[in-house]
């Protein structure tokens with residue numbers, strides 16, 4: 001476990017004893033981990049092991065049964081609603097299914113957080129939205145499409161552009177590259193690295209994409225059996241002797257991605 | 262970085278031909294800068310933008326800077342920048358590479374007045390045609406099932422009956438009881454003046470049974486059940502569940518629409534009978550309290566005034582109302598495209614159209630009945 005070297009002041013997220021179950025179904029018990037400032041942390045695990053649910057808890061959308069989540073050094077359970085609103089402006093979330101607003105065009109979707117939280121003129125907001133659309137690899141003309149007119153991959157990219165609309169210091173991304181073609185997935189990895197170089201955000205990323213894991217993740221958390229199976233860098237994971245870790249990373253796909261390095 | 266709670270404001274100051282920028286040029290801080298930039302009087306000639314004191318530059322900040330450079334260059338100034346930290350330089354480069362130019366935001370084309378009227382009319386015409394096609398398709402499916410009653414999804418029908426009928430008993434009962442009370446009171450005051458208080462039974466009985474009970478039941482069902490049909494089918498359309506049904510070879514018409522129609526055609530007449538009883542009960546209670554007409558007297562008079570014919574005429578209209586409500590509700594559900602907002606719009610339309618249609622058809626029935634001398 002990577003707990004020994006966690007210094008409280010440097011952690012953007014601290015999770016202690018997090019437990020959640022839906023009815024009889026235990027999702028996870030006693031999770032302990034931290035996310036350090038400026039790092040890209042990847043969460044991996046089998047489908048249905050509770051990764052999206054964990055993100056919902058970290059973004060304060062799903063209250064846990066017990067345990068604490070500290071964001072930016074503050075205990076979220078003790079925060080006033082006002083404070084939570086303030087905090088949310090500095091957090092960007094990409095939902096697994098995109099969750100774009102159906103009655104707005106792509107451009108309006110991306111501009112929505114800016115329109116709500118800043119007094120910038122609509123002209124500038126639309127231009128900034130165009131820039132973000134360009135960053136995720138779409139042309140300005142795609143900005144006029146409504147979500148039901150977007151392809152699956154475009155949907156995902158617009159949702160990513162919306163998640164980074166306020167240039168948040170803390171970004172949660174749920175499977176950003178699933179449904180993207182390999183070229184776009186590579187472009188996503190590059191974009192994340194460029195954003196990191198320019199803005200140094202902290203990113204928590206759920207992904208099944210082995211290439212992304214090798215390319216962008218500083219550390220990886222492997223979830224399973226309702227707990228954390230392993231925490232460490234990809235090199236450590238690949239070298240691990242733990243059968244559960246081996247089973248996950250030593251698949252043919254995992255090895256292919258590793259050998260490409 | 263900006264993880265701390267205190268954020269530094271962003272500032273700019275024009276100092277001769279040097280624009281001095283400082284602070285955190287981030288999305289949440291930019292609004293005042295935009296206004297300041299609009300109002301600046303630029304001196305002719307070279308402009309230098311000094312960025313040494315900019316602590317942080319995000320995409321929005323970089324864009325503001327980039328469009329400023331673009332704008333100045335377009336006005337013929339030679340622009341130089343200085344002091345930019347490598348990170349910020351990187352950000353600016355990222356933004357520049359997207360190739361977006363200031364003022365070049367794509368806009369949806371707005372149709373002119375004539376085009377708008379034309380498109381609107383065409384849409385209305387297509388809408389009417391669509392409704393006719395839907396009714397046709399529905400009738401065909403209905404006939405097919407009549408020939409093969411075993412194929413009717415009776416479980417579904419029973420479920421819908423519970424939702425549309427049983428669960429509406431409370432509100433239908435309460436409202437028709439109150440309606441009976443109001444009619445008895447308003448009519449009773451007038452009848453009392455002519456010493457004809459006893460006829461309050463005729464008044465309440467006939468108006469309830471022939472007009473008010475069918476109407477109030479239909480309006481409640483349109484608001485309660487018609488709207489639910491639209492919202493359900495509309496949401497299924499947005500989430501592609503309708504397409505999934507089609508792809509599985511299940512006709513949405515037979516799974517979703519026919520059971521609803523059948524259930525409503527059964528439920529509304531029953532609800533109307535219930536509304537008849539509750540309304541008359543309300544009138545009877547009021548007549549007893551206000552006019553001193555005892556219950557036995559009221560019931561005796563009711564027996565004379567209320568013919569089987571009147572009752573059946575009232576109830577006979579309701580399957581037609583039910584068919585209208587179910588058809589419009591489901592049709593509007595299938596018209597939903599794309600967004601949650603569309604579900605809301607279609608639900609409103611379905612309720613409004615159902616209620617209007619029910620009242621118009623009721624008026625038509627009245628004319629027809631009076632013509633036939635019923």
Ligand SMILES: Nc1ncnc2c1ncn2[C@@H]1O[C@H](COP(=O)(O)OP(=O)(O)OP(=O)(O)O)[C@@H](O)[C@H]1O
Nearest residue numbers: 022025027045046047048049050051052053054096
């Ligand atoms: N609202 C809910 N009520 C009951 N059970 C739920 C709810 N949300 C999630 N679950 C259950 O919790 C578990 C974790 O779900 P979650 O969506 O977090 O999985 P995941 O790890 O993100 O999977 P995937 O990789 O497929 O996206 C699943 O078994 C799911 O059935």
Ligand SMILES: [Mg+2]
Nearest residue numbers: 051052053096
């Ligand atoms: Mg998930």
